[in-house]
Amino acid sequence: MVAIVGAGPAGIYAAEALSQQTDIPVEIAVIDRIPVPFGLVRYGVAPDHHSIRSIRNTLERTLEKSNVRFYGDVTIGADLSIAELRESVDAVIYAYGAGTDRRLEIPGEHLRGSFAAFELVAWYCGNPDVHPDPDQSRIGDHLVATEIDELITSSQHAVVVGIGNVALDVARILIKSVDQLTDTDMPEEVLESLSRKTITDVHVLGRRGPAYTAFTTKELREMGQIDGVDVIVDPADLELDPSSQAVVQQNKVAARNLVVLQEWAARPLSGVSRRITFHFWSRPTMIIGNDRVTAVEVERTMIDSDGLVVGIGGPQRLAADLLVRSVGYRGLPLAEVPFDERTARVPHAEGRVIRDGGFSPDEYVTGWIKRGPTGVIGTNKSDAVETVTSLLADVHDGAVKPHGRSGQLDRLLTQRGIRALGMSAWHRIDAAEVELGTKHGRLRTTLAHRRELLAAAEGRQVADVAGGQRPE
Ligand code: NAP
Numbered sequence: 001m002v003a004i005v006g007a008g009p010a011g012i013y014a015a016e017a018l019s020q021q022t023d024i025p026v027e028i029a030v031i032d033r034i035p036v037p038f039g040l041v042r043y044g045v046a047p048d049h050h051s052i053r054s055i056r057n058t059l060e061r062t063l064e065k066s067n068v069r070f071y072g073d074v075t076i077g078a079d080l081s082i083a084e085l086r087e088s089v090d091a092v093i094y095a096y097g098a099g100t101d102r103r104l105e106i107p108g109e110h111l112r113g114s115f116a117a118f119e120l121v122a123w124y125c126g127n128p129d130v131h132p133d134p135d136q137s138r139i140g141d142h143l144v145a146t147e148i149d150e151l152i153t154s155s156q157h158a159v160v161v162g163i164g165n166v167a168l169d170v171a172r173i174l175i176k177s178v179d180q181l182t183d184t185d186m187p188e189e190v191l192e193s194l195s196r197k198t199i200t201d202v203h204v205l206g207r208r209g210p211a212y213t214a215f216t217t218k219e220l221r222e223m224g225q226i227d228g229v230d231v232i233v234d235p236a237d238l239e240l241d242p243s244s245q246a247v248v249q250q251n252k253v254a255a256r257n258l259v260v261l262q263e264w265a266a267r268p269l270s271g272v273s274r275r276i277t278f279h280f281w282s283r284p285t286m287i288i289g290n291d292r293v294t295a296v297e298v299e300r301t302m303i304d305s306d307g308l309v310v311g312i313g314g315p316q317r318l319a320a321d322l323l324v325r326s327v328g329y330r331g332l333p334l335a336e337v338p339f340d341e342r343t344a345r346v347p348h349a350e351g352r353v354i355r356d357g358g359f360s361p362d363e364y365v366t367g368w369i370k371r372g373p374t375g376v377i378g379t380n381k382s383d384a385v386e387t388v389t390s391l392l393a394d395v396h397d398g399a400v401k402p403h404g405r406s407g408q409l410d411r412l413l414t415q416r417g418i419r420a421l422g423m424s425a426w427h428r429i430d431a432a433e434v435e436l437g438t439k440h441g442r443l444r445t446t447l448a449h450r451r452e453l454l455a456a457a458e459g460r461q462v463a464d465v466a467g468g469q470r471p472e
Pocket of ligand 1: 049052103104161162163164165166167169206207208212213214216219283326327328329373374375376377
């Protein structure tokens with residue numbers, strides 16, 4: 001048996017690669033600490049990106065295969081240790097992603113109103129980590145739903161730092177009206193908060209120029225297609241220095257992004273009441289406020305001869321009630337699993353985990369905790385194939401020695417009194433979410449609280465949190 005830790009796209013694509021081959025018979029356990037599968041496809045992909053979210057259907061088919069089992073609501077490192085898991089199965093694939101964010105490391109980052117994009121993403125996707133039950137203690141030091149509600153309903157100007165796709169997701173959700181989001185599967189209580197949101201301006205700050213955006217063009221273009229929102233780009237920001245010109249010549253995505261930005265810079269503003277403003281060559285140096293963010297000091301930047309971003313002037317003050325850092329995710333260590341602090345990844349070669357200077361005989365890694373938080377969902381597929389190819393080659397060569405006794409994982413969980421939630425539980429949750437959605441005239445409403453997920457998993461009635469409070 002192979003256990004995969006993490007039921008996001010990385011883990012499920014690894015299960016897919018293992019289950020597709022017939023060379024070596026294998027049973028696959030896909031384990032996740034959250035009661036439901038799909039990881040970032042459920043809790044990361046923006047709810048208004050319907051086609052990307054529909055990848056869930058493909059992932060679900062893998063979890064339904066006869067040799068694959070989903071173990072939801074089981075926390076490796078708490079319910080079972082890594083040593084116990086390794087003893088119970090023949091090999092383990094770590095696919096637990098990048099669990100936190102990178103920080104700006106500037107003064108004022110601790111102020112109320114300054115937070116990480118990943119907290120906002122978790123909130124609008126309905127992740128139980130930021131939607132705790134009333135009797136549940138805070139999970140980690142994340143903001144929770146009530147705090148996010150309080151912030152977005154008392155803010156006019158939001159600054160988003162970073163020019164990657166997550167920054168676009170966050171800027172889009174913050175500027176869209178609630179009517180533009182009702183066709184999503186966001187939790188009712190999130191839509192209710194968004195209906196009271198007071199944000200009129202979102203400023204997106206890029207520390208480098210328009211040639212160095214990390215956006216994909218489809219996602220960038222979408223920002224200019226939001227009804228009732230003007231996109232503002234300063235044409236002076238789009239003048240390219242020789243090195244930016246060289247980047248644009250070599251990088252097709254950068255060239256396409258630049259065309260989109262140029263179109264916006266040339267477009268007359270319609271004068272509507274909501275705006276997204278892109279600021280390039282701009283980075284925050286200090287977040288201002290006593291208790292809560294009131295402004296951000298932003299300095300102009302350039303790239304020096306060593307390729308480093310350096311400040312060249314200012315800083316200027318930008319009014320801000322919110323500062324959302326969207327400067328990338330970061331992997332977290334899992335107890336007993338090798339971890340490279342410098343790269344924030346599990347050290348490996350072609351997916352084989354390196355432990356104590358050599359290859360560990362039964363440990364593999366895939367996804368963001370293997371390669372870092374980069375790439376789109378599909379990138380995880382080829383990544384998983386590489387890892388599974390290594391694992392299968394090691395089985396052939398005898399480097400992986402079958403040692404897990406059949407049924408040992410289940411016996412251990414039973415002994416501990418841990419009831420894993422399988423796919424039938426997921427189907428009951430799925431049905432409850434669709435039913436709740438129908439009640440609100442939507443296709444689906446995500447259940448955001450753990451107690452709701454567990455109630456639905458058992459087929460119990462789910463209380464309609466915040467139901468009916470949202471203005472139609
Ligand atoms: P990302 O693509 O790595 O972008 C991070 C951004 O933060 C970059 O613009 C980077 O600028 C900037 N940054 C880093 N440190 C900074 C600092 N100290 N100050 C100012 N800016 C800083 O990360 P992401 O947006 O979190 O996305 C993660 C991955 O998920 C990406 O591969 C992304 O494409 C993917 N994703 C895809 C979709 C989609 O396909 N729709 C949606 C969401 C996420 P520099 O380049 O100057 O370092």
